[in-house]
Amino acid sequence: MTAIETRGLTKRFGTFTAVDHLDLTVEEGELFALLGVNGAGKTTAIRMLTCLLPPTEGTALVLGHDICAETAAVKAVTDVSPQETAVARQLTVRENLLLMAGLYGADKAEAEKRADELISVFDLEEVRAKRAKTLSGGMQRRLSIAMALVSRPKVLFLDEPTLGLDVLARRGLWKLIRELKGSITIILTTHYLEEAETLSDRIAILSKGSLRACGTAEELKTLAGTGSFEDAFIALAAEKEEL
Amino acid sequence: MRFRAFAGRNAKELLRDPLNVSLSLGLPVFMLILLSVLGKSIPGGGMFAIDTLAPGIVLFSFSFTTLFVGFLIAQDRTGSFLVRLSSSPLTAVDFYLGYSLPVLPLAMCQMAVCFIAALFFGLTLSVNLLLAFLVMLPAAVLFITAGLILGCLFPDKAVGGIGSIFVNIATIFAGIWFPLELMEGSVFYKICHALPFVHIAKAGACAVSGDYRALLPHLLWVMGYAVLFAALSVFIFSRRMRAEKR
Numbered sequence: 001m002t003a004i005e006t007r008g009l010t011k012r013f014g015t016f017t018a019v020d021h022l023d024l025t026v027e028e029g030e031l032f033a034l035l036g037v038n039g040a041g042k043t044t045a046i047r048m049l050t051c052l053l054p055p056t057e058g059t060a061l062v063l064g065h066d067i068c069a070e071t072a073a074v075k076a077v078t079d080v081s082p083q084e085t086a087v088a089r090q091l092t093v094r095e096n097l098l099l100m101a102g103l104y105g106a107d108k109a110e111a112e113k114r115a116d117e118l119i120s121v122f123d124l125e126e127v128r129a130k131r132a133k134t135l136s137g138g139m140q141r142r143l144s145i146a147m148a149l150v151s152r153p154k155v156l157f158l159d160e161p162t163l164g165l166d167v168l169a170r171r172g173l174w175k176l177i178r179e180l181k182g183s184i185t186i187i188l189t190t191h192y193l194e195e196a197e198t199l200s201d202r203i204a205i206l207s208k209g210s211l212r213a214c215g216t217a218e219e220l221k222t223l224a225g226t227g228s229f230e231d232a233f234i235a236l237a238a239e240k241e242e243l
Numbered sequence: 244m245r246f247r248a249f250a251g252r253n254a255k256e257l258l259r260d261p262l263n264v265s266l267s268l269g270l271p272v273f274m275l276i277l278l279s280v281l282g283k284s285i286p287g288g289g290m291f292a293i294d295t296l297a298p299g300i301v302l303f304s305f306s307f308t309t310l311f312v313g314f315l316i317a318q319d320r321t322g323s324f325l326v327r328l329s330s331s332p333l334t335a336v337d338f339y340l341g342y343s344l345p346v347l348p349l350a351m352c353q354m355a356v357c358f359i360a361a362l363f364f365g366l367t368l369s370v371n372l373l374l375a376f377l378v379m380l381p382a383a384v385l386f387i388t389a390g391l392i393l394g395c396l397f398p399d400k401a402v403g404g405i406g407s408i409f410v411n412i413a414t415i416f417a418g419i420w421f422p423l424e425l426m427e428g429s430v431f432y433k434i435c436h437a438l439p440f441v442h443i444a445k446a447g448a449c450a451v452s453g454d455y456r457a458l459l460p461h462l463l464w465v466m467g468y469a470v471l472f473a474a475l476s477v478f479i480f481s482r483r484m485r486a487e488k489r
Contacts, residue, residue: 050330072332080330082323088252090259095252102248103331131259147327 003028003155003185004049008058011044011209018044020209021058026202028063028154031181033196034189035233036206042189043083045206046157049187050080063154076104079153083160083189085140086147089133093124093143096132097150104151111150118146122176138169145176155185162195174199197229207237245333249341257311257349267311267353271304272360278420279364290422297361298447299419301379302440304353306413308346308383309390310406316342316394317402320483335484339477342394343387350383351376366451375450378462381469382443386413388469388476395476395483417444439468 004026011019019041026032034042047053049060051071059066065073087096094115101111119128122142127135132143141161148156158177162170177199180186190196196203197217204214213220213236217229224232257263275296282291319325328338358372366372389409397405414420417440426432435441446461 047326052326052329075330075332078330080327082326084323086323086327088256088324090256091252095255099248099252100327100331102251103245103328103333105244105332107244151331 001028002026002061003030004032004060004062004187006045006049006058006060009045009048009055009060010057011041011048011053012056017209019048019055022206022209022211024204024211024214026185026187028185029182030201031177031186031188031199033200033203034187034206035191035193035196035203036237037191039208040191040206040237041209042191042206043159044209046080046159046187046189050078050157051075052080077154078157079104079148079151079155080157081145081148081159081161083163085137085144087132087140087143090131092129092131093135094119094128096143096147100147100150106151114150114152118150121179122146136169138165138172141165141169141173142176145173149180153184155187156180158186158188160189160191162190162192170195193230193233205233205236212236245331246337246341249328249333249337250345253315253341254345254348256315257346263307263311267304267307267349268356270307271300271353271357274303275300275357275360275364279361293361293365294451295444295448296419297358297366298375298379298451299414299417299444300361301354301357301447302382302417302443303410303414303419304357305350305379305383305386306410308350308353309386309393309409309413310402312342312346312387312390313393313397313402313406314399316391317397317399320394321399329484335481338484339391339480343391343476346387346390347383350387351380354379354383369453371451371453375447378446378450378458378465379443381462381466382439382446385439385443385465385469385472388472391476392472392479395479413440416440419444439465442468 002025006022006024009019009022022045034045036042044053048055049062049067051067051074054068059068062074063077067074088099091099097115097118098111101114106114119125124143124146127139132140135143145158145161162173165173188199202214202216203220205212213223215223220236221229221232224235226232226235278291278296279293354376358366362368393402393406416435416438418435423432423435423441442461442464446458446465449458449461
């Protein structure tokens with residue numbers, strides 16, 4: 001079944017076109033990466049798909065719900081882990097998880113069950129009673145992603161989840177993301193080529209708001225006629241970015 | 244459940260910051276003690292009469308709620324936390340009430356602490372204190388909604404500075420630190436009486452002293468401003484929520 005289908009999805013800010021007639025289809029359970037350099041339109045696309053930003057033109061369906069006409073239904077089945085770590089600083093790890101479960105309508109018992117499950121899955125046991133502001137950057141990011149999962153979304157948007165993390169924290173998060181694969185649909189934005197290649201089932205390369213290519217890492221290498229994914233990305237994104 | 248969860252988070256964010264607690268409760272009590280002692284050392288003893296000082300100090304403590312609410316909203320807006328909240332099923336009403344209502348119990352605590360502290364400096368324990376408590380509630384609404392406006396209009400780095408200016412304006416124009424009657428007839432005196440702050444202090448003082456006839460005009464003045472600030476905050480808050488989506 002199709003999880004996301006964008007139909008000419010476009011966002012303009014004045015004369016600047018951030019996303020230009022994006023047509024994409026993401027299947028349920030897929031880990032789909034939006035890859036591009038800074039300003040390619042990845043975050044804007046995610047903000048539209050999570051109903052944070054209305055499209056200027058076109059629309060998208062998320063699990064059959066129109067992002068323009070059915071925002072409540074879309075919000076009920078999606079969650080987002082924003083680019084910057086988004087945690088309530090004075091709340092403990094467990095309270096942060098309980099908060100998000102509560103915001104999505106879970107009762108106390110259900111919220112506690114989900115929070116404790118995620119604390120275990122995300123290896124946050126040792127810091128469960130610690131306030132978020134005292135955690136390391138890697139731990140905060142881990143909590144931030146766990147907070148996006150506590151609502152049990154069917155589609156999870158991870159916006160640059162490893163941005164600014166050291167290599168160990170990054171690899172730790174990759175492991176967690178891999179474990180989520182298949183159970184929910186994940187849309188991952190990144191400008192780390194290795195991250196997209198390693199984690200994703202399929203990759204869409206965005207450049208200046210336009211879709212340049214879409215396929216598996218192998219398909220993209222074949223399309224570009226290159227031996228490495230980095231060369232493929234440069235070849236496919238180059239025309240628009242004029243590298 | 245959604246509103247409660249959000250309001251609970253905001254209450255914890257405010258109350259778990261030791262600086263917030265010490266500023267909102269500790270500093271007003273310190274000023275009450277300081278001014279009471281100073282007042283007693285001034286010949287005549289009428290400079291800081293406790294009946295007028297105590298409501299003034301309550302106003303001073305309320306002014307910090309403006310700062311806290313403003314800072315909380317601005318901080319959420321500046322960081323990514325508002326993105327997370329906005330992508331949840333929270334409605335605009337949930338947001339507005341979630342930011343404002345948890346501060347009301349804090350304001351009531353501030354009132355209770357200030358009046359209890361004032362009892363040690365000569366304030367009479369009577370039913371009038373309960374009336375003063377009720378009379379000061381619209382003022383709490385005014386200061387909380389001022390915080391909502393501040394948080395919507397300015398980024399977190401600016402809120403601290405602008406909030407401090409607001410605290411100073413509120414207390415100076417309320418005539419807490421010096422008797423405004425010394426400047427009766429001046430432009431400053433007229434400006435003070437056009438603003439709500441002096442009326443808050445006077446309404447509280449009238450309630451404490453049981454001067455019910457003099458109380459009503461001041462109370463109406465305060466309630467009018469409270470309604471104005473609340474309406475303005477709803478307008479600015481809803482505009483800000485829409486702007487965040489552009």
